[in-house]
Amino acid sequence: MEPSRKQTFYGRRQSRPLKDSQKNLLNTLYQNIKLDLENLPSSFPSDVLFEIGFGSGENLIHQAQKYPNILCIGCEPFINGVAALLNKIEEEKIENIKIFADDARLLLYALPNQLISKAFILFPDPWPKKRHHKRRIISMETLSLLRQKMQNGGQLTIATDHLGYLEWILEIVDSEDFKTLFEIKSLPSMDRPSTEEIPVTRYEKKALENRPGAFLIFKAI
Template identity: 35%
Template sequence: MNARPHRNFYGRRKGHSLKGAQARYVQEDLAALAPGAVSWDDNPDRTPLDLAARFGGRDVWLEVGFGGGEHMVAQAVANRDVGIIGAEPYINGVAMLLGKLRRAAVDNVAIHPGDARDVFDVLPDASISRAFLLYPDPWPKVRHHRRRFVTAEHLEPLARVLKPGSQFRVATDIPDYVRQTLLEVPRHGFRWTADRAADWRTPWDDWTRTRYEAKAVREGRVPHYLTFVRL
């Protein structure tokens, strides 16, 4: 049995109390959408997930921190031949996603309502075909930059689980987050694909604007769309 590592968690797990339909979605739908045994209580030996059994042999994508789920649901609807795992510790966002999934009637999604590092622990090597990091918490204070996702603690396991040639997409409206992303991600086995400014100023062809991006645009901040390829 592997000892559980000590990990600090920063950010919110819950906002206002869930009421009505959202509480019902969590109670009725969430357990059936688990990607497998991810929690340490259920999987203390960290047995790798059987993704073929979970998704029927589909390619598998991963969205880290899906927020309210707008992008994840749109991708699931447009790519029914792909399985998508979403990791999001903020239970209010999970509840919003569950409501959207009911309306979309898709069956190719799995949800871990917790830290993405727990999912990394049990994903097999080179098992993920695409990953998304969309408007992550910016942690703007310099002393908090080590809390950002684009650090070795997250990028090393992400590189391990991504297939060679797979895409890692990052969207952010924070210039210093762009700086740190362009500095750190290539250090962990990725190549930035941009050749000209339009490559990072223009959203992806299949992009769905999230509520976080809409807020950024309203407040005058500029979205950046960064695409990396796993070497």
């Protein structure tokens, strides 16, 4: 069942007012690279990378430069983050990024199955209060949906700096439902992927001042 917009995204959509240069990018560059649910492309390239909650876009930029032949789709409802990414796309002249500025799950529902070869959920909002746990983006429901859209053998990377969220994720990973969809490639006790593989994002930098981030890597089966 498709979730309604209101039920799914709980974070902020905007903080500081946008500068004129950012508004200008939203009116120009963004119009050419945004994904619109009402008007999705009729076909996609064979390799698609997908990031849920790209923040300011450090990982998306890194991946797009590393894999210039792969289409990199980033989802982020926080418009200041979208504006920050647009800036970098323009500066670096990157041509293989598309942006969905809304809840990633809405786009996932609309995408063809077996499309995504690499997926990232880096430092998702931990929603630490118990009564907010249901807001967490990582749930069996989201992961099942994501798996449906991933190619067999595709790779999913999740990172968190929040111990409670890590425990929540590990509980899901331990479930029979999860084990039918993904196999574990590496768990958080192992080393962080190299910065060549995944750069340090803004949130990770903040997190690392206090405690190490945990990276979990899975293979879609």
